[in-house]
Amino acid sequence: MTTEGSRVELEFSNDPWLLRVVEVAVVRFAQRAGLDETAQADLATATEQACADTFKLLPENGSRLTVVVEGFADRVEVTLKHGGEALPSAGLETFAGLGEGEAANLSGLMLLSRVDRVQYETSGGTSRTILVKYASSAPK
Numbered sequence: 141m142t143t144e145g146s147r148v149e150l151e152f153s154n155d156p157w158l159l160r161v162v163e164v165a166v167v168r169f170a171q172r173a174g175l176d177e178t179a180q181a182d183l184a185t186a187t188e189q190a191c192a193d194t195f196k197l198l199p200e201n202g203s204r205l206t207v208v209v210e211g212f213a214d215r216v217e218v219t220l221k222h223g224g225e226a227l228p229s230a231g232l233e234t235f236a237g238l239g240e241g242e243a244a245n246l247s248g249l250m251l252l253s254r255v256d257r258v259q260y261e262t263s264g265g266t267s268r269t270i271l272v273k274y275a276s277s278a279p280k
Contacts, residue, residue, distance in 0.1 A: 145210050145211060145212045146169070146172075146210070146211050147208060147209065147210040147211070148165050148169075148208070148209050149206060149207070149208045150162060150165065150206070150207045150208075150209075151204050151205070151206045151207075152204060152205060152207075153202065153203075153204055153205075154195040154198065154205075159188050159191055159192070162187060162188070162191060162207050162209075163184045163187065163188055165209045166180075166183055166184045166187050166209055166216065166218060167180050167181075167183075167184050169209050169210070169211035169216045170183050170184075170211075170216050170273065172211050173211050173212060173213065173214065173215060173216050173275050174213075174214075174275040174276075175216065175273060175275050175276070176276060179273055179275075179276065182254035182255065182273065183216060183218070183254065183255060183271065183273040185254055186251050186254040186255050186271055186273075187207070187218050187271060189251065190218075190220055190251060190269055190271060191205060191207065191220060194220050194222055194269065197222065197267075198222055203222065203223060204222070205220060205221070205222050206219075206220070206221040206222065207219070207220055207221075208221070214274060214275050215256075215272055215273060215274045215275060216272070216273050217270060217271070217272050218270070218271045218272075219268055219269070219270045219271075220268065220269045220270075220271075221266055221267070221268050222266070222267055223265055223266055223267070251271065254273075255271045255272060255273045256272055256273055256274050257270075257271075257272040258270070258271055258272075259272070
């Protein structure tokens with residue numbers, strides 16, 4: 141793969157079948173970036189879970205989720221963009237002292253265990269969650 145990145149952008153509604161399309165794209169980009177099979181599976185699982193969690197935040201008025209998968213020579217970045225409800229903050233204090241009924245926090249921990257970096261930002265009413273997985277030879 142060249143140092144120039146490649147990307148695909150998918151926009152869809154809450155349809156579990158369409159998550160398979162996202163998974164295929166993520167795995168293909170991960171292969172091209174040189175991620176091993178375990179890393180490919182981790183990134184695909186994290187992306188699928190992040191999409192499922194994000195669908196819960198979208199209003200039911202036909203809102204859509206945009207997933208951008210970008211491949212680089214040393215990593216894959218998956219960005220989930222939506223105009224729905226913002227995610228609760230996910231700092232270290234969010235994960236401390238997990239109690240009953242805190243499934244969202246467990247999802248956050250799962251993401252952190254499967255990817256190398258999770259970034260979250262909101263701007264102009266749009267929320268973005270960015271998952272980054274590096275090739276094993278790349279600096280983190």
